[in-house]
Amino acid sequence: MLACALSWVGCSQGNGDAADGADTSGESGSGSSASSASANPGSGSPPTTDGMSGGAGEADSESDSGRDSDSDSDSGNGSADSAGVGGEIRCRAKGDGKSTVTFINGCDEPLSFRGSLIDGGELGPGEHMCRDVGDTETSIPAIRYWGFIGPDPGGEKHTLAELTLNTDFNDFDWYNISHVDAHNLPMQIIPFGMDECRTLTCADSLLEDCPAEGQFSLEGQLVSCFSPDRDDPDSPDAQYFEAGCADAYSWSGDDQESVVACAAEDFDVVFCP
Numbered sequence: 176m177l178a179c180a181l182s183w184v185g186c187s188q189g190n191g192d193a194a195d196g197a198d199t200s201g202e203s204g205s206g207s208s209a210s211s212a213s214a215n216p217g218s219g220s221p222p223t224t225d226g227m228s229g230g231a232g233e234a235d236s237e238s239d240s241g242r243d244s245d246s247d248s249d250s251g252n253g254s255a256d257s258a259g260v261g262g263e264i265r266c267r268a269k270g271d272g273k274s275t276v277t278f279i280n281g282c283d284e285p286l287s288f289r290g291s292l293i294d295g296g297e298l299g300p301g302e303h304m305c306r307d308v309g310d311t312e313t314s315i316p317a318i319r320y321w322g323f324i325g326p327d328p329g330g331e332k333h334t335l336a337e338l339t340l341n342t343d344f345n346d347f348d349w350y351n352i353s354h355v356d357a358h359n360l361p362m363q364i365i366p367f368g369m370d371e372c373r374t375l376t377c378a379d380s381l382l383e384d385c386p387a388e389g390q391f392s393l394e395g396q397l398v399s400c401f402s403p404d405r406d407d408p409d410s411p412d413a414q415y416f417e418a419g420c421a422d423a424y425s426w427s428g429d430d431q432e433s434v435v436a437c438a439a440e441d442f443d444v445v446f447c448p
Contacts, residue, residue, distance in 0.1 A: 266305035267441045269368045274311055274340050275441040277367070279303040282324060282360070282447035290320030290336075298322075298446075308340070311440050315340040319353075322360055322446045325398065331356040332391055332399035334377070334423075336364050336444045350442060351434040352377055352423035354416040357391075357401035362423075363448035366439035373435045377420035378448050386411040402426070 267275035278288045280298035289295040292315075293306040309315045318340070321333035335353040342349065350364050358381040366372040385400030389412040392398060402412040408426045416425035424433045 264303055264305070264443075266303075267367065269440055272311055273307045273441075274309045274315060275305050275307050275367075276320065276338075277303055277305045277441065277443045278320070278322070279443055279445045280322075280447070281445055284324050286322045286324045286360070286446055287327070288320060288322040288444075288446070291318035293320075311341060313341060314343070320444050323398070324360065325396065326393040328357070328359055328391055328393060328399040332359060332401050334358050334360050334362045336362060336442075338364075338442060344436075346438050347436040348439050348442075349434055349436055351375065351430075352420070354381075354420065354423045354425050355402065355405050355427050355429075357389075357399050358382070358385075358416060358419070359399040361447050363443075363445040365443040365445065366437050367441040367443055369437055369439045372437035372439060375422045375433075375435065376448055377423050379419060381416065381419045384415070386415055388412065389415075 264277055264279075267273070267277055276290075276293070278296065278298060280286050280300055280302050283300055285297060285299050287295060287297050288304075292308045296304045296306075298304060308318060316339050318338050320336045320338075323333065334357065335355075337351050337353055339349045348366070350366070352362050352364060352375050354377075358377075361378050361380055363374065363376045363378070365374045381400050382397050385397070388403055389400045390397055391401050400412065400415075402410060402416070404410045404412075406427045407413060408428065410426070413426040413429075416423065417429070422433065424430065
């Protein structure tokens with residue numbers, strides 16, 4: 176697979192469309208722009224780039240139930256591994272023909288993770304689980320993942336990891352962190368084994384100083400900072416998210432620097448990096 180280490184204009188354009196066949200089941204109104212024409216390699220209007228930044232944009236849905244996977248395991252049995260953040264992870268390997276997402280809990284508390292094409296799971300502090308989401312040849316469009324500690328804040332209240340894998344544009348994968356709907360946990364996305372590819376990191380919790388209009392509490396606890404108007408770049412929440420983490424989408428049209436192209440195979444999604 177070819178990793179694009181150049182800017183957009185340095186990569187030969189193809190006719191790939193990262194949003195073809197996007198999974199739009201699940202939560203209505205969530206996500207931001209995986210189907211945006213301005214974010215497609217074949218649209219003729221790519222965003223500006225920094226390094227390998229491209230424009231696939233974000234998915235259009237968030238499924239809170241997740242989906243079964245034919246091969247969603249850690250060490251073959253689906254149980255959590257306690258190797259710890261930064262420890263050895265044996266449930267995925269480059270060149271195995273699988274597209275694998277590894278979920279890693281760097282938080283001080285247990286958490287739950289959910290998302291597209293997988294069974295969800297529970298992770299203690301320092302634990303990880305792998306989920307195979309498909310092979311490395313078949314297009315896997317618009318998949319998304321999230322986590323939560325304690326009560327689930329529900330749809331459109333999560334930080335999201337969004338990926339479109341195995342596109343026909345140089346076999347690139349597109350990935351981004353999204354605060355378009357909300358922030359509930361710090362997050363990092365790492366293309367496994369691809370040091371030349373960009374890691375996206377939002378390491379700080381944005382809950383404490385969340386604008387009053389975006390505060391969402393359950394059982395007396397602030398569990399999410401959400402955006403009442405995801406399409407307004409000048410809203411207090413969008414401005415707050417942009418200042419809090421430039422690596423993430425802060426509103427639905429914020430796709431110039433927040434989405435990355437890389438021909439990886441596996442990705443790590445780290446909560447509380």
